Amino acid sequence: MKTGATRLPVSLSFESTSLRIPIAEILPLKQLPPTVLKSVKYAQIAASIAEVGIIEPPVVIRDRQEREKFHLLDGHVRLDVLAKRGETEVVCLVATEDEAYTYNRRVSRLAIIQEHKMILKAIEKGVPEERLARALNINVASLRHKKSLLEGICPEVVEILKEKHVPINTIGQLKKMKPMRQIEATELMVVMNKFSVSYATSLVAATPDSMLVSPKKKIAGLSEDQISLMEQEAATLDREVKTIEQDYGVDHLDLVLAVGYLSKLLSNARVVRHLAQFHPDILAEFQKLTDLRKAA
Incomplete structure (x- = not known):
């Protein structure tokens, strides 16, 4: 009898093959604001698509009721650019779970890192550096810098x-x-x-x-002792900032809980009447705290 660890089935995050999907069948999860449509990054993506096509496919998930319709999880700018270019279809990766939030956390949203990944993928597919540079409106030297980012x-x-x-x-x-x-x-x-x-x-x-x-x-005008002192002070500042961050997290949680309790307390008319009659100053402070929470 053989012994060993039981192998559990591994669920795939995406369907095994990409699909060419009509753009009209893809429902975006959000509308792009005017600031995005007018941004330099939007113009760069549009130029890139015009020059070398889609490097990174948009990610969609099937609608639970209508399996031939899809919801867009990632790639809103790319899809908008394609639609405005008059394209009717796009090749997409199809996610198997509705992970709009968690997937978007995993996908890089840092413009420079996103650009870096796109450059690497394009080069892997054989796109010449000069063509990529034109698509991103940069020179070849800048492209190589970003490639090695x-x-x-x-x-x-x-x-x-x-x-x-x-x-x-x-x-x-x-x-x-x-x-x-x-x-x-x-x-x-x-x-x-x-x-x-x-x-x-x-x-x-x-x-x-x-x-x-x-x-x-060596920094001109500073002795080694002065430089060492600067390093020690910086290290101390690092520790203090981290301590403050940790304390702030705990204090913020305590404040949220306390204000929540006060809001519930002040929803009781009898309590408010009692405080107004015997402790008006305390009532005023309690109301300030709950008003701050509402404003936030």
Whole structure:
């Protein structure tokens, strides 16, 4: 008798083959706002489709009642561009579960990383660099820079930043750090909600040489002791910010629960009358808190 781990069936996230679907049979989950339609990114995607076609197929899911109709999970801009070009069909990946929210979290929403992935896919399919550069309205040197965007960036950082709008030169600053410091710096950027090149540069400057790919150049006018002090202060600031973030999360939860309780309490007319008669100051403060919650 053979023993061993039982193999469980693995459910596929997508149907085994892509489908060419009439655009009229695809129902978008959202309407694109005018700001998106007028954006540079929309124009780039439109130019890319005109030049090299669809690189990354839109993702759809079948309607539960009408199996020949589909809901669009990802690719709203691409579908809009195709429709305005007069196209009637598009090749799509068909998801097997309604994961509009979770799928959109997995798909990169960072413009520069999305562009990077599209460039790699296009090159894999044999699209010449010059043609791709024309499609993206950039020169070949910029295209090659974007193609190598994530070289030297650890996977954890890519995962953290995939939905963030990060300048390409900020990515370059992160490459100067070793993986563990990359993760620390990226987490700090997220906490502070600052992804500028200058902020990333300051994080590199405050990083010890032992956590850098190459030692920093000496800063004119500063002694080694002063530089060491800067690094220590930056490390202390990192710890304090993370502590504040953790405390804020707990405090925010406590506040939400407390305000929820107060709202329920003030919905009782007898309680409100009692407070108004005997504790008007307390009632006023309670009402301020519940009013803030409503405004939020």
